[in-house]
Amino acid sequence: MSETTSATPGQYSSVRIEKxxxxxxxxxxxLIGPGPHNGMGPDFWAEMPRVMAELDADPEVRAAVIAGEGRNxxxxxxxxxxxxxxxxxxxQDKTPDASRNERILDFVENMRRAIDSVAAARTPTVAAVQGRCIGGAVDLISxxxxxxxxxxxxxxIREVKVGIVADMGSLARLPHIIGxxxxxxxxxxxxxxDAEAALRYGLVTHVADDAAGVLDSAHATAAEIAGNPPLVVRGTREVLNRGIEGQIYENNRYVATWNAGFLASADMMEAISATFEKREARFTGR
Structure with missing residues (x-):
């Protein structure tokens, strides 16, 4: 690769790609948002599969670092x-509407595909985490x-605090990482x-002093991976993934179906309202 390249300005609104x-x-x-603290909104869920497809299509990209802009x-x-x-x-009323559950299932599955695109990509990835890594961000790094x-x-894994069963992959993948x-x-x-506990339990394999240091260490590891034969790296990842991908798929499909039936709960709306109103949530089990 002869020069530094990046995504065409405006091509993605939730991430920036630099090669x-x-x-x-x-x-x-x-990750650049556009939500606060690199929050994952509609753009992220739509764009991430395209991002990974772009990396996979570039023969000169052999590894990628996934980072977040700013303090978190x-x-x-x-x-x-x-x-x-x-x-x-x-x-909206008490009229039965099974299609609503189907729409929720499609909604959840479309979001999950964004996370799955990272695990399924041909490009190996190294996450560089600074500050807070919450909920869907844990799904992403897992x-x-x-x-x-x-x-x-x-x-x-903050989903329980907002009345949602974590359904983007962390419940399926983390047991294989941290038990x-x-x-x-x-x-x-x-x-x-914290970082010390994450290192102790194997969620992360290296802790750096600060955000600059973790980016350095992630890039060093990615470069080490990229320096190995690409076909062998790809084959190694495929063998490692093969042993767990069926179980992960079944788990993800099950939780998506579960949330399709229970996502629109009174407790979820109470959790969201309490978050915005900065008060303690009062759950009723409904």
């Missing part, structure tokens, strides 16, 4: 931006091959863990 910035065979995909990697789902879609799923964190990074025990504790409590 050959530090290594001729490594691309960097940076990502706050996950951009609730404000996604609210119009959520509101569409609320029943789909990456390698994860590095800055010393200030924290991680949480069932910690996955259950994080998913059921919504609790944060």
């Amino acid at each position: 050959g910035v530090r290594d001729p065979y490594v691309a960097q995909v940076t 990697f990502s706050y996950g789902l951009d609730l404000m931006a996604m609210m119009p879609q959520f509101m569409e799923f609320l029943p 789909a990456c091959d390698v994860r590095h964190g800055a010393a200030d990074s924290t991680y949480s 069932q025990g910690l996955t259950r504790e994080l998913a059921l409590t919504g609790r944060d863990i």
Whole structure:
């Protein structure tokens, strides 16, 4: 690769792609929002499969770093931006409408495909995490091959706090990364863990001093991967993925179907209202 390249301005609104910035065979995909703290809104879910397809189609991209712009990697789902879609799923009256559940299932599956596109891509990925990594952002890094964190990074499966069963892949992938025990504790409590705990349990394999350091270490690892024979790297990833991909697919399909039946709950709306109103949620189990 003879020169540094990037995505055509305006091609993507949720990420920025840069190729050959530090290594001729490594691309960097940076989350840029447009929601606060790189929140994942409609644009992200629509664009991420195209982003990974672009990387896969470039023969000179052999690895990619996935990073977040600013102080935080990502706050996950951009609730404000996604609210119009959520509101569409609320029943307007008591008339039975099975098609509503089908629309929810399609909605969830389309979002999940964005995360799956990272795991299924031919391009190996290294996540560089600084600051907060919440909810959907944990789904994203769990789909990456390698994860590095800055010393200030924290991680949480926050969906339970907003009345949603995590359905973008973390419940399926994390048990293979950090084990069932910690996955259950994080998913059921919504609790944060810090970089030290993430390293201890294997969620990340390296902790750097700060955001600049984690980007350096992620790029160094990506360059090391890119320096190996591409076919062998691809084959190694395929063999590793083969052993778990069937189970992950079944788990993801099941949780998507579950959420299709229960997503539009009173507790979910209460959780979202409490978040926006900055108060303690009052759940009723409905």
